[in-house]
Amino acid sequence: MNRDREGAATARSNQQPMPPSQLSPDLRLRLYRLQTELREAEQRAYDLFLQNLVKGTSHLSLGQEAVAAGFAAAMEPGDLTFCTYRGHAHTLARGVPMDKVLGELMGRDNGLLRGKGGSMHLTSVEHGHMGSYAIVGAHIPIACGAAWRAQYKGEKDITVCFFGDGTTNIGAFHEGLNFAVIWKLPVVFVCENNLYMEYTPIGEVTAVKDPAAGRASAYGLEPIIIDGQDADIVYTTAKAAYDKARSGGGPTLIECLTYRYSGHSRADPAKYRPAGELDHWKGQRDPVRIYRERLLAAGVSESTLAAIDAEVMRRVDEATAICKAAPPPPAEILTTDVYADGGWAWRN
Amino acid sequence: MNRDREGAATARSNQQPMPPSQLSPDLRLRLYRLQTELREAEQRAYDLFLQNLVKGTSHLSLGQEAVAAGFAAAMEPGDLTFCTYRGHAHTLARGVPMDKVLGELMGRDNGLLRGKGGSMHLTSVEHGHMGSYAIVGAHIPIACGAAWRAQYKGEKDITVCFFGDGTTNIGAFHEGLNFAVIWKLPVVFVCENNLYMEYTPIGEVTAVKDPAAGRASAYGLEPIIIDGQDADIVYTTAKAAYDKARSGGGPTLIECLTYRYSGHSRADPAKYRPAGELDHWKGQRDPVRIYRERLLAAGVSESTLAAIDAEVMRRVDEATAICKAAPPPPAEILTTDVYADGGWAWRN
Amino acid sequence: MAELTYREAVARGIAQEMQRDPDVVFLGEDIAKAGGVFKATVGLLEQFGPLRVRDTPISEQAILGAAMGAAMTGLKPIAEIMFSDFIAVCFDYLANQYSKGRYMTNGQVKCPLVVRTANGGGARFGAQHSQSVENWCMMIPGLKVVAPSTPADVIGLFAASVRDPDPVIFLEHKSLYPVKGEVPDGEIVDELGVAKIVRPGSDATILALALMVPRAIAAAEKLKAGHGIDCEVVDVRSLVPLDTQTMLASVARTHRVFTVEENPRLCGWGAELVSIIADEAFYDLDGPPVRITTPHIPLPSSEVLEDLAMPSVDRIAETVRRSLGS
Amino acid sequence: MAELTYREAVARGIAQEMQRDPDVVFLGEDIAKAGGVFKATVGLLEQFGPLRVRDTPISEQAILGAAMGAAMTGLKPIAEIMFSDFIAVCFDYLANQYSKGRYMTNGQVKCPLVVRTANGGGARFGAQHSQSVENWCMMIPGLKVVAPSTPADVIGLFAASVRDPDPVIFLEHKSLYPVKGEVPDGEIVDELGVAKIVRPGSDATILALALMVPRAIAAAEKLKAGHGIDCEVVDVRSLVPLDTQTMLASVARTHRVFTVEENPRLCGWGAELVSIIADEAFYDLDGPPVRITTPHIPLPSSEVLEDLAMPSVDRIAETVRRSLGS
Ligand SMILES: Cc1ncc(C[n+]2csc(CCOP(=O)(O)OP(=O)(O)O)c2C)c(N)n1
Ligand SMILES: Cc1ncc(C[n+]2csc(CCOP(=O)(O)OP(=O)(O)O)c2C)c(N)n1
Ligand SMILES: [Mg+2]
């Protein structure tokens, strides 16, 4: 089992890494900075739980940074993101300020949603981040609708919808994929296959080996599996899918092989993982380390990267300080924004 | 479109007709009698609408008799049937008396459900007919549960679940198929592809050409498409799938290419069908005629078949007379059988 | 003025709004080429074309989900769910998505859309195609819920629903489709949250919705003629927003209240209205508030049984009479 | 006697019934190997093995559908829906299948099963993981609906639910999982449809459910101590079947009634109980029946806001006090 999973990521991916030449140095530094930022922000979120400053639940993307960074970096301003409760990284990757994200996790008034949504519902329409959805699969048809609007209005933005391996077994996935294909919508479906649902390995409850790619043909789509720990591959795969969608070529379904370092949520110690699995992924397949080494090998100086690391840490600390100083939300907002008039009046 | 559809039935089927030798003369006479009975009973149901003796809606299987007859004839007593609102034929095929079926369509007290369910919910547990379901797709997971019970208790019955082409695009289909495969359940899924949903051709809203077979690989299943107008092929395909299920081989998904002669329901004049399509199917692909000619060619005498035809008509007329004489259901049953105690008391 | 059926009013109402606003789009099963299984959307495909009027697969979650995504990003979708019973297969969008997006995002996400659906009994369709699901919608904070009883209201309330910035569940009664009514010419735009006194009276207030409105009126006439009991009949029209003022004012005049609901008894809209009145108008009441409902059972198919199950003119009149003690 | 948490009581209750009857099987997401995401089913896989305790895919429709098919044909399934909010993605099985099969088939189809689910707020999980959905279930004819407030009731009412021949929706309150309570040794089997007077009193009746029961009791003590108001607190326990006798009898003694509901306001179980009482005990009431509920809004995530939204001990006490005019 462990072996198999371990072997999986590279063996099963059917896309080739890009020759470094293809991606500009600036872009690659951007991908490094982004992954580092997602890593450190999530790490900080984790530390804040331990200090009991984050209430409720929270789902980290530690280990999955290359997917979020690669897909986001390939987006144009105005492109739309739909993701799940495991959405901190996808939210930050669209440029949402770190203090707003951490503030929301902490239920503070400075939070992105002023504490009304919480960690599972991070949304920033101004950044094209159309929401984090906590009902598995529900956002897949919703993302189709956003893409339909672009198609109908002749607008050039594309919609990217992220979900996990376990999501491929729920009805909304099936309905959404079929719908997107028959209407040829400009939407890109990204399955982050991190090998587990909450606690159960995806392989134990799925009729095919590849939960997303193994379903592609059911929608007339090409099966695409990539190494989700390699930001270059993620970026180039994303770019190609976006170009196709933007030019009227319809949807793409991409399965990214990745891994989450922490448990499903704060409640989960992740005891169910075979011995050595976590070490293997952290040791051999860590996206940040892989990318850092690749840049050094490509001639980027250690000092350049160290400067980025330091800059990121500074911003994480700043954000943390802002959140710790922020008050809880005021009572008045309890009943605001139920309806478009700003209030909650259901009667006269 | 028309050409394409017309060509479809035989061209696309990937199973071969059985050499007559393989099926016993008795069985073939049984298949003929059954198809004739389904044909005449449905024809009568139709006549009864015209006399306004059937209220509400009703969905006929005229043209689809070979599927119902072939799958039912291959079942053992104790095997279970789950079907849709288009269920008159599947109900009769399990041996449910014709007067009970027609009586239910007419909302009479002699009806199978005493008028409480109506044409869309024909059920006869004593015949292994576990129900007709009117929410598209809902019965697919339910059928899985019946098969799970057999597997769990080590009982040898198998479950057969019938649904239409349009049903393959709803979430419950996806969830049910995946579930049946991972638990290796003794269930056989039968998609009656009659080319249309209610009024919309299936091809216009489906991402793959074959709505069921095109999805088989998404569940690790073999794609099977058969000519649903040929009762011999249907029977032998059914038998093979049942044997596999009974021996622990797990589920099979079978797409039957067929056609409904009447509209979707009594309300539908079926104007949307391309010119010539209906004539083609009635003229070239009528299951009853095909089978009758095959038996004659195989040496069965015209008089033998004529005797069967006459016998069937006699039974249809008898059943009709019984129903016309039957009273409406009594008021007392309005509130019976909501709960297992026989009543409807939700309070003390 | 023209006489239209409720069914024709649906198509005219949709056309009026699609004409007005190019961002209004319409999707659902068999709504375009076939003109709807109830023939309530005939001609719209021809008038507005295949990009604005689209047939879908049998994928209710995709239909409602896509409508939301489109609404969030700038369109004003109209989604049809063929029978309101099928809301059960896509209920997540009503219960967890449409209704919560704006609140959870502190006002960022908008959801201006209308879900049209054929609701109610009387067609002998049986328990899975005949339900009255007003309360499935009313109980969810963030939704608006409308149910017209006349062709004119179909057009006016539908226009108000499409123009409303919030998600509106628009419940058309399938047994009213063939019913005719006078409809003014030209654009008709009504207002959500305004109940209508359709028959003034002084002895008791009868609150009714959709198909139950004509029955309540008929019962009121019967009570007047037969027993001199003069009932005020209020067409609730909109459950959310709810015009409690009109209802409370009526009860303050009549001192008795009856609700006539088609849904099964428990937790229906009648229970909500009775509770509001019992709390806020307790001292106005001269006797118990009474709910007249379908019993708490699934609906049977056979016509004799279905007719027994749903509140009838006679049952309404008899209940009011007995309870007023005349 | 032993002290157990509500969480431990769930596992013990399931074990008691699986021990008793080999036809009882249990399926759901992460319930087996992981022992449940709320750790309420720890040890069951080890005790009863992988054929009786099965992890499923994230396929709620398959879970509830399979449970029905198994129940129809001879098993007594227990299905877990991880959070009650997810009932929205499989609502068809509650609304159209479980509840209608027996009636539509004139009594042929049986459906003896239990759907267990973690219901309610207080865990800061936000609007899609905190809802109280009792009324989603209570409004559907053919279902039974139970919601225990103590570890002992968890076991006794769960046993009664598994042994009941009808489909039962068993709502466990996620904020009660860590709460401890005394539980008798040996087999515990309670009865559905019996409310419990958990605090006798003479000035007013407070009807409460699940997490609201301890809050209602605390409010009653506060009212007694602070204002000499002596409230009778009734733990409703079972919404269907509903013990209207106990409630009506209590109101006949106290002449005032309050309901304490966690669900959003409209069409909640409180509206149903108030309507029954207003109709049948109208002349017993000395003042308006009052519902204390979460406002009609989605639940916010931040703890300060969530605490404001749900009925608190202070809000209950204050509402009762004001309305009794002391
Ligand atoms: C409809 C629904 N069912 C179940 C859940 C509970 N749940 C939340 S996350 C999760 C696992 C999802 O796994 P996957 O899709 O692989 O995403 P990941 O968490 O691994 O990113 C489950 C079962 C839910 N939120 N919604
Ligand atoms: C969930 C749901 N959506 C829509 C309908 C309305 N409806 C009834 S039958 C039908 C068409 C089904 O087509 P298909 O599966 O091909 O079966 P057929 O009628 O052709 O036998 C539709 C859309 C329904 N009953 N249930
Ligand atoms: Mg996963």
Ligand SMILES: [Mg+2]
């Ligand atoms: Mg079909």
